[in-house]
Amino acid sequence: MEMYNPAHPGEILGEEILKPLGISITKAAELLKVSRKTLSKVVNGRGAITAEMALRLEKVFNNPSASTWLAIQNDYDLWHLKQEDLNVTPYRSDAA
Structure with missing residues (x-):
C-alpha cells in the first residue's frame, strides 16, 4: 500500500511531543543542546x-526511538522523491 503524503517528522515532533508536554521550541532546543534555529527549521x-x-x-x-525518527524522515523523503521525475532508464539485460 502506497502511503499518501506523510507528515514531516518535525510536524509530529511539534504536535505529538512538544505541544502535549507544553515545551516551547526554545526550551526543547536547550534540552537537546541544539540551536533554536536548527530545531525551529x-x-x-x-x-x-x-x-x-x-x-x-x-x-x-525517551520515545519514539532514534530508529523510528529516522524511519519517519525516510518515509517522508522517499514519498516526496517518488513524486519527481528522476529521468532514469531502467536496466534491461541483453540476454533476455
Whole structure:
C-alpha cells in the first residue's frame, strides 16, 4: 500500500511531543543542546531529522526511538522523491 503524503517528522515532533508536554521550541532546543534555529527549521518542516538529531530526541524524550525518527524522515523523503521525475532508464539485460 502506497502511503499518501506523510507528515514531516518535525510536524509530529511539534504536535505529538512538544505541544502535549507544553515545551516551547526554545526550551526543547536547550534540552537537546541544539540551536533554536536548527530545531525551529525541523519543527516547521524546513529541516530534516538527522541521525544525530534522532538520537538526541530519543535521549531527551525517551520515545519514539532514534530508529523510528529516522524511519519517519525516510518515509517522508522517499514519498516526496517518488513524486519527481528522476529521468532514469531502467536496466534491461541483453540476454533476455
